Amino acid sequence: MPIYSFTHCRAVSAEQKQEVASAVTKIHCDATGAPAQYVQVVFRKVEAGDAFTAGEKNDDFVALEAQIRPGRSEAVESNMLWELNDLMTRTFKPSKWFISLGRFNSPHLIEDGKLLSAA
Numbered sequence: 001m002p003i004y005s006f007t008h009c010r011a012v013s014a015e016q017k018q019e020v021a022s023a024v025t026k027i028h029c030d031a032t033g034a035p036a037q038y039v040q041v042v043f044r045k046v047e048a049g050d051a052f053t054a055g056e057k058n059d060d061f062v063a064l065e066a067q068i069r070p071g072r073s074e075a076v077e078s079n080m081l082w083e084l085n086d087l088m089t090r091t092f093k094p095s096k097w098f099i100s101l102g103r104f105n106s107p108h109l110i111e112d113g114k115l116l117s118a119a
Contacts (some may be wrong), residue, residue: 002068003040063098070103
């Protein structure tokens with residue numbers, strides 16, 4: 001149910017993707033108790049020259065946009081955010097980066113053909 005989307009300009013190896021996907025899954029599951037089978041991690045590569053920061057081309061761009069179910073405490077979400085930040089900076093070593101931890105606000109969510117209950 002949660003989805004973690006990495007958008008990046010740089011090359012990311014298959015090994016890095018596996019490492020990051022496993023670490024994100026562990027961070028999410030340890031913090032929320034959610035089953036690992038529902039944690040989605042996606043990598044989206046954009047071409048050099050397609051990302052900008054402050055109006056300037058940023059070929060070192062890395063962003064993580066995550067959507068999780070509501071109902072976690074502020075402390076849990078803050079801890080997840082900082083763990084994700086540590087993972088991203090350790091793995092990608094970007095000069096500029098962005099992380100967003102948002103919540104699915106819709107009660108109308110389907111996963112694997114099942115309507116999900118409210119958190």
